[in-house]
Amino acid sequence: xxxxxxxxxxxxxxxxxxxxxxxxxxxxxxxxxxxxxxxxxxxxxxxxxxxxxxxxxxxxxxxxxxxxxxxxxxxxxxxxxxxxxxxxxxxxxxxxxxxxxxxxxxxxxxxxxxxxxxxxxxxxxxxxxxxxxxxxxxxxxxxxxxxxxxxxxxxxxxxxxxxxxxxxxxxxxxxxxxxxxxxxxxxxxxxxxxxxxxxxxxxxxxxxxxxxxxxxxxxxxxxxxxxxxxxxxxxxxxxxxxxxxxxxxxxxxxxxxxxxxxxxxxxxxxxxxxxxxxxxxxxxxxxxxxxxxx
Amino acid sequence: xxxxxxxxxxxxxxxxxxxxxxxxxxxxxxxxxxxxxxxxxxxxxxxxxxxxxxxxxxxxxxxxxxxxxxxxxxxxxxxxxxxxxxxxxxxxxxxxxxxxxxxxxxxxxxxxxxxxxxxxxxxxxxxxxxxxxxxxxxxxxxxxxxxxxxxxxxxxxxxxxxxxxxxxxxxxxxxxxxxxxxxxxxxxxxxxxxxxxxxxxxxxxxxxxxxxxxxxxxxxxxxxxxxxxxxxxxxxxxxxxxxxxxxxxxxxxxx
Numbered sequence: 001x002x003x004x005x006x007x008x009x010x011x012x013x014x015x016x017x018x019x020x021x022x023x024x025x026x027x028x029x030x031x032x033x034x035x036x037x038x039x040x041x042x043x044x045x046x047x048x049x050x051x052x053x054x055x056x057x058x059x060x061x062x063x064x065x066x067x068x069x070x071x072x073x074x075x076x077x078x079x080x081x082x083x084x085x086x087x088x089x090x091x092x093x094x095x096x097x098x099x100x101x102x103x104x105x106x107x108x109x110x111x112x113x114x115x116x117x118x119x120x121x122x123x124x125x126x127x128x129x130x131x132x133x134x135x136x137x138x139x140x141x142x143x144x145x146x147x148x149x150x151x152x153x154x155x156x157x158x159x160x161x162x163x164x165x166x167x168x169x170x171x172x173x174x175x176x177x178x179x180x181x182x183x184x185x186x187x188x189x190x191x192x193x194x195x196x197x198x199x200x201x202x203x204x205x206x207x208x209x210x211x212x213x214x215x216x217x218x219x220x221x222x223x224x225x226x227x228x229x230x231x232x233x234x235x236x237x238x239x240x241x242x243x244x245x246x247x248x249x250x251x252x253x254x255x256x257x258x259x260x261x262x263x264x265x266x267x268x269x270x271x272x273x274x275x276x277x278x279x280x281x282x283x284x285x286x287x288x289x290x291x292x293x294x
Numbered sequence: 295x296x297x298x299x300x301x302x303x304x305x306x307x308x309x310x311x312x313x314x315x316x317x318x319x320x321x322x323x324x325x326x327x328x329x330x331x332x333x334x335x336x337x338x339x340x341x342x343x344x345x346x347x348x349x350x351x352x353x354x355x356x357x358x359x360x361x362x363x364x365x366x367x368x369x370x371x372x373x374x375x376x377x378x379x380x381x382x383x384x385x386x387x388x389x390x391x392x393x394x395x396x397x398x399x400x401x402x403x404x405x406x407x408x409x410x411x412x413x414x415x416x417x418x419x420x421x422x423x424x425x426x427x428x429x430x431x432x433x434x435x436x437x438x439x440x441x442x443x444x445x446x447x448x449x450x451x452x453x454x455x456x457x458x459x460x461x462x463x464x465x466x467x468x469x470x471x472x473x474x475x476x477x478x479x480x481x482x483x484x485x486x487x488x489x490x491x492x493x494x495x496x497x498x499x500x501x502x503x504x505x506x507x508x509x510x511x512x513x514x515x516x517x518x519x520x521x522x523x524x525x526x527x528x529x530x531x532x533x534x535x536x537x538x539x540x541x542x543x544x545x546x547x548x549x
Contacts, residue, residue: 113458114455116459116462116481119461163536166536169528170529173522176521183511185422189337194323201313205314
């Protein structure tokens with residue numbers, strides 16, 4: 001069994017376990033639901049760790065891809081809630097974890113190969129922090145929605161939004177360092193960076209509602225829920241869609257490789273398109289590769 | 295009248311409206327940037343140069359964006375000065391650690407002003423140039439000359455990564471007056487020289503049997519330090535402030 005196969009098998013079993021967790025949550029067996037969530041998390045962690053060797057060399061490229069890593073982050077937050085004695089809230093997170101996992105399983109998502117633009121600590125760190133922040137935002141929206149239905153004074157959604165904002169800010173700093181080293185600019189006038197700035201402003205606004213007396217708990221919960229829906233659309237749906245070969249036939253090869261594999265690089269995750277359409281590693285002539293000294 | 299204006303400028307409601315409008319503006323801008331390549335040129339030209347040569351009716355979102363940012367800058371400055379003035383008057387009533395904790399949000403807001411100021415400094419007074427790098431050919435900017443002496447591509451050896459590039463390095467000859475020196479450069483490993491940073495990148499799509507053409511981006515970034523220091527201090531203060539203030543609000547308990 002290859003590392004890639006082992007990783008996929010573990011991922012599938014983890015998905016099944018998360019589905020079981022959701023099933024027991026629906027039956028209001030919250031304790032058992034949490035146990036399954038913990039088991040799924042352990043299997044998912046093993047899958048993510050083994051993914052580091054999927055190319056035959058150690059590489060963190062693709063490990064923090066949103067589609068694969070977001071369910072892990074959501075499960076991590078659920079277990080954190082459990083650790084803080086919030087069993088029912090933790091079990092309810094399976095409503096987020098299981099669908100996120102199944103979307104990843106259903107859609108043919110391509111993981112980029114390691115290239116020269118990702119060979120730095122700031123690249124995996126940026127994706128890790130960003131996805132973790134998105135998970136906090138989505139969880140905040142989820143608990144804001146439950147808050148609006150229950151009408152109590154639980155501040156969990158607020159705490160998650162604050163931590164999401166801190167992690168998102170850290171991701172922007174690390175991303176700016178990566179962007180500067182690779183593309184000579186801390187801020188890129190492109191779709192991805194402008195949308196990141198928009199999400200940052202949206203949550204910055206949310207944080208400032210604390211200082212406006214007209215904003216009661218319900219109004220804040222509405223803001224958190226709306227923001228989470230925006231994040232779901234912009235930072236998750238559109239980013240996952242960018243990696244779908246179904247929606248991006250142009251990204252399916254034919255540009256020299258003849259292997260029909262999608263060519264989406266980690267750089268494209270950040271800048272959408274390389275300057276002037278450059279594709280690192282597109283030259284596949286072995287002779288040129290060997291004699292590449294000028 | 296001035297007092298009234300100051301009160302309006304320092305209002306938190308104005309902050310909320312500005313942040314919501316900025317969010318909308320940035321989302322709209324992101325779609326313009328996606329579908330109109332002219333906005334990508336902002337990455338290789340300074341804003342004033344781009345404004346004179348490439349802006350048109352579709353650039354409205356950039357003007358509103360800069361307008362909103364300028365207003366947010368003024369609003370943040372007014373709010374922060376108000377709060378610092380208020381806290382300074384009450385400094386005798388708090389322990390030093392609590393006083394510093396209460397002051398932390400104001401410092402964070404000053405950091406935000408540094409970040410905005412740094413970006414403005416870079417966009418309006420820096421320099422950006424993208425030069426095609428061909429081995430043996432000299433390129434010039436200001437009074438400086440750069441020649442690429444050689445380039446080298448490394449490929450992964452693992453079978454699963456066959457044909458994938460691992461790194462690209464080059465040696466540059468840098469001339470400034472009578473001073474000549476040779477320096478190595480690689481992707482993600484920029485070179486610092488004469489107040490400029492030189493970044494190696496790829497300039498275009500290679501053919502099946504061609505190596506990717508290279509380019510050198512030459513950048514002078516006067517706002518870089520302001521932005522990086524502002525961002526780092528902002529994040530560190532946030533990591534310290536929020537758990538501390540929550541602990542105090544919960545009466546010293548973590549939960």
